[in-house]
Amino acid sequence: MNLKAIYKYGSPPNFYRFVTKVEPWCLYFGLLLILIGSAGGLFMAPEDYQMGDAFRIIYFHVPSAYLSMSAYATMGFASIIGIVWRSNVAFSVAKSVAPFGALMTATALVTGMLWGKPMWGTAWVWDARLTSEFILLLLYLGYITLHASIKEQKRADRAASLVAILGIINLPIIHYSVVWWNTLHQASTISKLDSPSIVGEMLWPLLVMIFGYMFFFVAVICRASSAEVLVREKRSNWVKEI
């Protein structure tokens, strides 16, 4: 891995410049992809032969579930970098990912429940994926509340990062321990790359939506973390020049 990149973008002014340059591209591209994806998913894709039109919620459910997990990975990775290099930038990235990740987790849970009510007959089942998603929400909330309840900035950063790292170690363990129950949730449909069990007309809007969500996520993180960096560096000269 190239450590130089970490040192270069670990410095707040460089990070700020880079991020503000990247953000609009990601934002507009992401919004465009989300528009295309929703149009494709809501109007063009054919009806499911079992679920009818109700399956279309998949175009919002799956991307947010994907993002809820990758956001946690991002948060954990940023926390590790922050702890190892004492990097203020990494801490502010981790802090700004957390609320968005919690929001995505909540969205995945709510859309899943809305989908489950007509399909399974109940909004909630004690199924492996639902439960581990809920636990993920608890982990996010723990991070956010811990960060909020310690007054001093540096201490809050490092303490909350330790919790995030412990969560990263624990997440696979939690997932596999919860999988021990019988699973009602359908097996994932698109991870089997060679023979996906979903037709192409239904698949492409889903992929477009996932990428759209990702770009939008990056844009949001850029915006939030650049604001966070500005707040933290408000006494330094380069901020005053802006």
Next chain:
Amino acid sequence: MAAYFQLFFRETKVAIKRWTDVLTGIILFFLIAILFPLISDSNKDFLLSIVGPIMMFSAFFASLLSMQNMFKPDFQNGTIEQLMLSKKSFVGLVFTKTFSFWVFTSLPLIVVSGFIASIYFVTGKDILIVQLTMFLSTLTMVNINAFTAAITLGIRYPGALMTLIITPITLPILIFGSKAIENSILGLDISGPLYFLTGMMMLSLFIGPWITASALKISMD
């Protein structure tokens, strides 16, 4: 080595002085376990089917109650700071402290759990399995609790926050602990859950003191 023993003896004295803290955990554990048959149903099959979850559940809550005093008094009177300044490895001292905390709060629970298992109509070898499961899971839990207690030291009312941090981390242990007891009562193979619990115990004993020590250092500055 002498320093670690000295710390252990000191913790023993403190535990004897604060005997109410030690007793609270045991009483809570006992009460939760006793209340369940009273308020739900006391027939034998039902009790045998819930004894695993009840054990884990009451151990979890008993540890939640007692852990608030794990580092707090010593943090306030400066003992932790002195330990940090000593030449001995701080990680080792933290390990000693966590271990002695386990001895005074969880070891009694293991003894009591045999009795509770017998009033839930668990018999013979299964009682030993219950105690073994309790041993493995409390030794894991005490490390998780130590970390959480250390990280929330500077916060004035940490109760709800502690629960929020602890619950997701402890969940696998609760699941596998009750699985082990359940399987043993049903006569199934218990090696799977026990292997998992042992692995988690080793993992927590290995990384627990390190991460707790760094959490204490964070709370200190």
